[in-house]
Amino acid sequence: GVLLRSPLGYSCSPQSSHGLAKLAETEFELLSGPLPSPAQPSLQTAVYLARAGTNAIHQLRIHFADAGCPVMFDSDYHPLYSRAARRSALRGKCRDEGGDEALFPGEDGRRLQEAFEEEGEDEEGGMPSGTLGMQLCTLDLPDPFKPGEALRIALRSAPEEWRRLHPSLDLPGPARHEADDDLLLG
Structure with a gap:
């Protein structure tokens, strides 16, 4: 399995990025797949066992997003659908360790920002690639x-x-x- 850790939610504040926020842990185990979807072969399907380390169940959505597979239409953590991500992108308030503009702090935030900038629909006009249907x-x-x-x-x-x-x-x-x-x- 894979263990992911992140603060409970994202914040641009220095306290969060320096480990003062409570950490959430989720363990993921791939049970089956990835396999091409019969309905849309350009998409992959897989079954994961996800064990949340806290009672903050929304952390599963956060950690899938951190891993580059945000949940479809997630208005909180999917870069294409998140109002907060769009606001942050427009305002440019978050900065990464190098002082560059960032949507979310840290290494996980860098991956999310890359997804935000690069994500697009697949060739068949379906869901954006890298998106998780849960x-x-x-x-x-x-x-x-x-x-x-x-x-x-x-x-x-x-x-x-x-x-x-x-x-x-x-x-x-x-x-x-x-x-x-x-x-x-x-």
Whole structure:
């Protein structure tokens, strides 16, 4: 797996870039893929297991963006859709370590800025390359009503296309049911 760390959110303040902000950690593990998408072969599909190190679940969106795969249409962390990123680009308030204008601080910020400047639609006119379409299959989190126990939120049935594309994964099918304690979505 890969471990990513970042402050909980982005800031242009010197305190954030010098490690005084609380750090969020997310561990990513590639479970299947990347494979070409059957619907649009120029796009890749993959299944990741993401473990958040804090209760700030939005950190998953931040860390995918930091890794160069922002979530589609994410108005907070995708450089093309983020109002804050567009405002920062127009105002030029953030500066990197060399004093150059930067949308976000640090090395992760440099990668985000490059994505902001270089990102464009793929040849077929679809979603911008490097963009992540996120689909949640299961979510395990602390049960707010039963301290010390976990709560699982899961799809009742993963789309047939997903199960065909990633057969090595144990994705729920139409006939499969989770335990009675689980909250099933689908």
